[in-house]
Amino acid sequence: MYVKRLALYGLELPRIEGPVNLAKIIIETAREDGLELEDGDVVVVTSKVLLKSKGLLANLKDIRPGVRARLIHKLTGKDPVEAEIVLQNSEKVYAVIPTGFLRDRLSEISKDLEAARKALESVKALMIVRMRNGIIASDAGVDYSNVPPGYAITSNHDFDALAKELREGIKRITGRDVAVVVADTEVFLSNGKVGSIDVAVGSSGIDPLAREFGERDIYGRPKFGGLDIVVDELCAAAALLMKQASEGVPVVIVKGLKYRKSENGVKDVLIAGRRGTVSVLVKILLLNILLKILHIL
Amino acid sequence: MYVKRLALYGLELPRIEGPVNLAKIIIETAREDGLELEDGDVVVVTSKVLLKSKGLLANLKDIRPGVRARLIHKLTGKDPVEAEIVLQNSEKVYAVIPTGFLRDRLSEISKDLEAARKALESVKALMIVRMRNGIIASDAGVDYSNVPPGYAITSNHDFDALAKELREGIKRITGRDVAVVVADTEVFLSNGKVGSIDVAVGSSGIDPLAREFGERDIYGRPKFGGLDIVVDELCAAAALLMKQASEGVPVVIVKGLKYRKSENGVKDVLIAGRRGTVSVLVKILLLNILLKILHIL
Numbered sequence: 001m002y003v004k005r006l007a008l009y010g011l012e013l014p015r016i017e018g019p020v021n022l023a024k025i026i027i028e029t030a031r032e033d034g035l036e037l038e039d040g041d042v043v044v045v046t047s048k049v050l051l052k053s054k055g056l057l058a059n060l061k062d063i064r065p066g067v068r069a070r071l072i073h074k075l076t077g078k079d080p081v082e083a084e085i086v087l088q089n090s091e092k093v094y095a096v097i098p099t100g101f102l103r104d105r106l107s108e109i110s111k112d113l114e115a116a117r118k119a120l121e122s123v124k125a126l127m128i129v130r131m132r133n134g135i136i137a138s139d140a141g142v143d144y145s146n147v148p149p150g151y152a153i154t155s156n157h158d159f160d161a162l163a164k165e166l167r168e169g170i171k172r173i174t175g176r177d178v179a180v181v182v183a184d185t186e187v188f189l190s191n192g193k194v195g196s197i198d199v200a201v202g203s204s205g206i207d208p209l210a211r212e213f214g215e216r217d218i219y220g221r222p223k224f225g226g227l228d229i230v231v232d233e234l235c236a237a238a239a240l241l242m243k244q245a246s247e248g249v250p251v252v253i254v255k256g257l258k259y260r261k262s263e264n265g266v267k268d269v270l271i272a273g274r275r276g277t278v279s280v281l282v283k284i285l286l287l288n289i290l291l292k293i294l295h296i297l
Numbered sequence: 298m299y300v301k302r303l304a305l306y307g308l309e310l311p312r313i314e315g316p317v318n319l320a321k322i323i324i325e326t327a328r329e330d331g332l333e334l335e336d337g338d339v340v341v342v343t344s345k346v347l348l349k350s351k352g353l354l355a356n357l358k359d360i361r362p363g364v365r366a367r368l369i370h371k372l373t374g375k376d377p378v379e380a381e382i383v384l385q386n387s388e389k390v391y392a393v394i395p396t397g398f399l400r401d402r403l404s405e406i407s408k409d410l411e412a413a414r415k416a417l418e419s420v421k422a423l424m425i426v427r428m429r430n431g432i433i434a435s436d437a438g439v440d441y442s443n444v445p446p447g448y449a450i451t452s453n454h455d456f457d458a459l460a461k462e463l464r465e466g467i468k469r470i471t472g473r474d475v476a477v478v479v480a481d482t483e484v485f486l487s488n489g490k491v492g493s494i495d496v497a498v499g500s501s502g503i504d505p506l507a508r509e510f511g512e513r514d515i516y517g518r519p520k521f522g523g524l525d526i527v528v529d530e531l532c533a534a535a536a537l538l539m540k541q542a543s544e545g546v547p548v549v550i551v552k553g554l555k556y557r558k559s560e561n562g563v564k565d566v567l568i569a570g571r572r573g574t575v576s577v578l579v580k581i582l583l584l585n586i587l588l589k590i591l592h593i594l
Contacts, residue, residue, distance in 0.1 A: 003306050003330040004538050004546060010301035015515065033300040068593050075584065075593075093594045095585050101577040109510040115519035116511030123521040136489045145514040145522065184488075185522060188529075190496050191483055192433045192567040195506055195526035197533070199487050209492055213406040214413030217442040218312065222412035224420040225442065225482060228536060229492035232485075236494070237534030239525060240554055241301050249301060257537055270489040280398040287372065288392050296365045297390045 006256045009035055010241030010249035013049065017148060022053035023169030026251050035253065037170060039177045042254040044238035047184045047201055048146060048153055049250035050162055057151040058085060072096060077124035082142055082152075089140040089156035090129035097138075098125045126187065131156040134270045135201055138187050155184050159202020160265025167204045179205035179259065182266075183235035183242070198239035200231035200266050207262035208269045230259060231266060303553045306332055307538030307546035310346065314445060319350035320466030323548055332550065334467060336474045339551040341535035344481040344498055345443060345450055346547035347459055354448040355382060369393060374421035379439055379449075386437040386453035387426035394435075395422045423484065428453040431567045432498055435484050452481050456499020457562025464501045476502030476556065479563075480532035480539070495536035497528035497563050504559035505566045527556060528563060 011029045016022075022045070027037060037043070051057065065073070065080035069087055073080040076098050087093070102109070102120055110116035126138045133156050141155025163180040170178055182202035188195065200208065212226030238252035271277055291297045308326045313319075319342070324334060334340070348354065362370070362377035366384055370377035373395050384390070399406070399417055407413035423435045430453050438452025460477040467475055479499035485492065497505065509523030535549035568574055588594045 003308060003327070003332055006305040006307070006534075006538055008303040008305070008534075010303070012301070030300070035300055071591060071593050072588070075588065095581070096588055096594070097581055098584065101573075106510070109506065109508050109524050110512075111508060112511055112519075115513060119511035119519040119521045122519070130489070134489060136486075145518065145520040146516070149516060185525075186488055188526065189433075189568075190526055190529050191481075191498070192427070192431060193497075193505065193526050193529070193563065194568050195524040195529075195566075196522060197526055197529055200490075201488070208490065209406065211406050211408060213403070214409055214416035215407075216412060219443070219446060221442065222409075222416040222419070223442040224416045225493060227406050227492040228482075229485065229487055229490050229494055230537070232487050232490070232492075232494055233533040233536050236530040237303075237305075237537060239530050240527070240534060241303055266490065269492075271486075271491050276398075284392070284394055287395065291369070291372065291393055294368060296368050297393070 004256075006254065008237060008241055009253045009255070010238075011251040011253065012249055013251060016049055016052045019055040020053050021169065022050065023166055023173055025053075027170065027173055029251075030253065037174050037176045037178055037253065038255065040257075041176070041178045042181060042206060042234055042257055042259070043166070043170065043178050044181045044183050044234055044252045044254065045166065046242060046250040047141070047155060047157075047159060047182050048143065050159070050166065050182055051153045051157065052147070054162065056157060057147060057153055060085075060150055060152060063088075072125070072127075078127075079122075079124070082123075082139070083127070085142050085152060085154060086127045086129060086140045089131050089154045090127075091132050091134075092130040094128045094130070094136075096125050096127050099123055133158060134267055137184070137201075141184055141201075155201055158267075160204060160267050161202075163202045163204035163265065177205070179203065179261070181206065181231050181234050183238055185239070198235040198242070200229075200235050202267075203231045203265050204263075205261060206231065207260040207264060208266055301553075303551065305534060305538055306550045306552070307535075308548040308550065309546055310548060313346055313349045316352040317350050318466065319347065320463055320470055322350075324467065324470055326548075327550065334471050334473045334475055334550065335552065337554075338473070338475045339478060339503060339531055339554055339556070340463070340467065340475050341478045341480050341531055341549045341551065342463065343539060343547040344438070344452060344454075344456060344479050345440065347456070347463065347479055348450045348454065349444070351459065353454060354444060354450055357447055357449060360385075369422070369424075375424075376419075376421070379420075379436070380424070382439050382449060382451060383424045383426060383437045386428050386451045387424075388429050388431075389427040391425045391427070391433075393422050393424050396420055430455060431564055434481070434498075438481055438498075452498055455564075457501060457564050458499075460499045460501035460562065474502070476500070476558070478503065478528050478531050480535055482536070495532040495539070497526075497532050499564075500528045500562050501560075502558060503528065504557040504561060505563055
């Protein structure tokens, strides 16, 4: 056997608007095509469909922009209601990034220029924040697309707990032990490319990290590496089947993956906000200032 | 049909040390298990196996550390030969990040503490650079693992051209039109998690980006999003099958993906180093300083 195999099945679910039993819908949709969940499968689900299935939407009518949100609006043009939702869900704002610089690139990144211009107008600036749940996200994950008008979702939820609930729901109906990973689309500057990749905001039943740092290579030498963020790789893989704009495929079932089971979730591997992180960052900053002064960088 | 399907096949190749015809080896290994390449398949290959198959290794004996490399060594303990390779392959050094802060976390990220300590000792600092090929990478991708002793690889190569060559090699032997994506492991701070994810450093035959910015959602509203870095998602997906430390699976064949064909490669979507990027960054920085002064952040 020279070939190892992994199969991904994307499920087109019916439109979900109110609270529903998502585990049941996933299992039934899969069965309609003869697909059964088995022990060891990984179910990747978008944060959006998960929140919609639990009715966890923010009502925009309840949001009153405060002073900070109105100042951000004045300085960047960002919608004040949106700025307020972001602030309410954030523990720390790292930066505010105006999106105007994308204007000259719209023809490169879009097939429908007029729609692209409207989309860009709708988000004049992105706020990079650490949410109250400890996860770093742009605009606290605020998202209106495929959400009923007047509502929005955010990513400031305990997605590990929601993943666990879905996993237990699947176990109750099928008797099968699966892992659940919750995917969210995030903006990345990935080694020089700008765009989005789906990453994990919650998980249950799978170790988020491959803890193989220092494993030996084919020549027997310990290797600096082996710390793959497995849950992020699962979300990125699932994104290949999940179409983003039209609701498309919000659930992907992965069969054939070898992984370590774990009751730890994404929040257990977050380092942002950990005690000691700031002092490490300050030391790195000072070193780099020194290197610049010495003209090494 | 509620189910969309994607299949990934990881190939265990024989150990590659000198220059070989990689296209031929991939096709033969797949055939031994009854797997045939078809039009539209995507072949994801690690940068390492691609470079080894072309004999593109750096001989460490040829590297003489200069003044800058020796100063970096003095200040951070980083191996001076390694620092010199990084500098020779880089256009710009953004930062130097000592790895000592990982010491207290080794028991969390490794199963073999002694090997992990050795691995950490071997890389005392990571340099974040823009390589001469325009790609941002830690340590210019310098990597000794699974490379014959006395040699190293870097990521400062024209991987788009190497991808194209492999794609044409496959076409010559099989007559099939496939896309090729070159994967490299990169360190990420992904929404608060630290670890590595595989991303693309080269591609041929597939558009690196999903250019669907502003596409309409199920309520007909243009959406801020739809700019997935498809080639990165392919590499992350492939990484689920490619074991890192032991050489494992350096090639993954993806079947069933819908994608847009393109003669553009990764280098055509890089924004780092583009004219105008610096002035955009300066504007963003000034805005954020203003927001801090106003106590909004």
